Structure formats: structure tokens, C-alpha cells
Amino acid sequence: MALTDLDHYNIFTDNLDRSVKFYEEVLGLHNGKRPEFGIPGAWLYCGEKAVVHLVGVKQNEKTGAGTIDHVAFRATDFEGTKANLQNRGIKFSEMSVPDFNVRQIFVYDPDGVKVELNFFS
Numbered sequence: 001m002a003l004t005d006l007d008h009y010n011i012f013t014d015n016l017d018r019s020v021k022f023y024e025e026v027l028g029l030h031n032g033k034r035p036e037f038g039i040p041g042a043w044l045y046c047g048e049k050a051v052v053h054l055v056g057v058k059q060n061e062k063t064g065a066g067t068i069d070h071v072a073f074r075a076t077d078f079e080g081t082k083a084n085l086q087n088r089g090i091k092f093s094e095m096s097v098p099d100f101n102v103r104q105i106f107v108y109d110p111d112g113v114k115v116e117l118n119f120f121s
Contacts, residue, residue: 008043008051009071011111012063016040016056018110023052026090026107027073027115046073070106070114078103078119 013019020042023029029044029052040056051073075081085092085107092107105117 006051008049008053009068010053010055011109011113012055012057013111014057014059015110016042016054019054020044022110023054026084026088027117068113070116072116072118075105075117075119078105081105081117081119 011019020031023044024031029046031042032045032050034041034043034050034053042054043050044052044054082092082094082105085105090107092105094103094105096103101121103119103121105119107115107117109115
């Protein structure tokens with residue numbers, strides 16, 4: 001078996017509306033079709049693919065078996081993205097990757113997940 005692509009990542013959140021708003025308004029994903037699992041949640045799409053799955057839980061129901069440092073997306077419009085974050089008062093950091101012509105922005109979602117945005121030139 002060979003892996004070919006990242007399908008999605010799942011986040012437990014104790015404030016579903018806040019997290020949906022962040023992924024839509026700050027990162028430009030869109031809330032789309034999600035199966036009825038009988039629990040609150042949302043699927044956020046990048047184009048036609050649901051890449052972020054959110055599950056609404058009470059704070060004491062959050063679980064996890066390990067540590068993920070960050071999740072990365074390819075992105076476009078470095079300056080526009082930076083301006084959007086600044087206009088919203090959202091803290092971020094940026095760096096360039098030597099020899100790869102990549103500029104990066106790092107931002108944290110409302111639940112503390114670090115999101116890396118890669119802008120290839």
C-alpha cells in the first residue's frame with residue numbers, strides 16, 4: 001500500500017460555531033455536506049474535498065492519543081492572506097524555506113491546532 005494524498009483531519013471542538021467561522025472566514029474553506037452521524041459537527045471543504053472534519057463535544061469529552069504539531073495546506077495569495085489575518089487581529093508567524101521557493105504562514109485555529117499555509121512561487 002502506498003499513500004497518495006491527505007484525506008482529512010478531525011478536530012474535537014467545544015465551540016463548533018467558532019471553529020466553523022474560523023475555517024470559513026480566515027482560511028477560506030466552505031462548510032458543506034456532512035452525513036448525519038447523530039452528533040453535532042461540520043465538514044469544511046477545500047474545493048470539492050472535505051479536508052477538515054469538526055465534531056462538537058463538551059470540553060470534558062475531548063480525547064486524543066498523541067500529539068500533532070501542525071497540519072499544512074498549499075495556498076495562494078500570500079500578501080492577501082497576510083492582510084486578512086492582520087485585519088482580523090489574528091496572530092501569525094511567517095518564514096521562508098531556503099532553496100524551495102516557499103513562503104509559509106503559521107496560524108492557530110480556535111482549538112489550538114497549528115495550521116501551516118505554504119505559498120509556492
